[in-house]
Amino acid sequence: MRKLFKIVFILCVSVVLVQCGKDKYTVAKGKVGQITTKTTIKDLDKIFANDSVVKILSEGAKGNFYFQDDDVYEVYEKGGKHLLTIIPKEQLDSTSTIKSIEIFDNRFKTETGLNIFSTFNEVDANNVISNIETSPFSATIFIDDLNATISIDKEELGLRDINMKKVSKEQIPDLAKMKSFIVWFE
Structure with a gap:
């Protein structure tokens, strides 16, 4: 009986620690x-x-x-x-x-695994993209379900010149990497 109690106690503590560790980076x-x-x-x-x-x-x-x-x-x-x-x-x-x-740290991620090292394909597959805005050096992707923005450097898009031409979702390569990942609280 005592051995069973120890096993149950260790399992409960393990579950709590795993959940706390996940929550720390959710x-x-x-x-x-x-x-x-x-x-x-x-x-x-x-x-x-x-x-x-x-x-x-x-x-x-x-x-x-x-x-x-x-x-x-x-x-x-x-x-x-x-x-x-x-x-x-x-x-x-x-x-x-x-x-x-x-x-800045890839341990911070969504339930679907989205983190700073995710590719555009992972972003697009698991989130609703509401808008894409262009700046001279990057494209900013708006994700409504997270109230977040993700920037992708224009070099990742295959664009080398500095311009403000609109970038569409179809122009972004699946393997394009994020430059920034910002969650907005407003």
């Missing part, structure tokens, strides 16, 4: 790991207590209004690996919630 609409739409900037130090949060603060209202930068919170794992870049909705306000999170 990406969904309004959620990146342990960060949700209700998370404030002051919560970041607690959430990433075992990591390093680098705070790059703007000048706020004292700075040049037309060129005012966003506050930036970069999260690095011990050892220096860049995990996330977090932008708050309000600058210089520790009670502000999150505006956006750029993902």
Whole structure:
């Protein structure tokens, strides 16, 4: 009986640890790991207590209004690996919630496995693409079901010249790699 209890206890603890590990890196609409739409900037130090949060603060209202930068919170794992870049909705306000999170680590992924190393084929097969916008150097793909944007460098599209020609979904090669993966909380 005691041996059976130990086995059941070990199984329960294992399941809890696996679920916690998954949740730490889950990406969904309004959620990146342990960060949700209700998370404030002051919560970041607690959430990433075992990591390093680098705070790059703007000048706020004292700075040049037309060129005012966003506050930036970069999260690095011990050892220096860049995990996330977090932008708050309000600058210089520790009670502000999150505006956006750029993902740099492939452990952060959706239920379908979408992560920063995914190809366009994986993005297209598992998500609803609502729009594609073009900039001089990249194409930005809007994914409504995640409230996310993915940028693909124009070189991945086979386009070498700098232009603003519209890029269609059909023009993007299946194996095109992401340049950035941003989840929006607005």
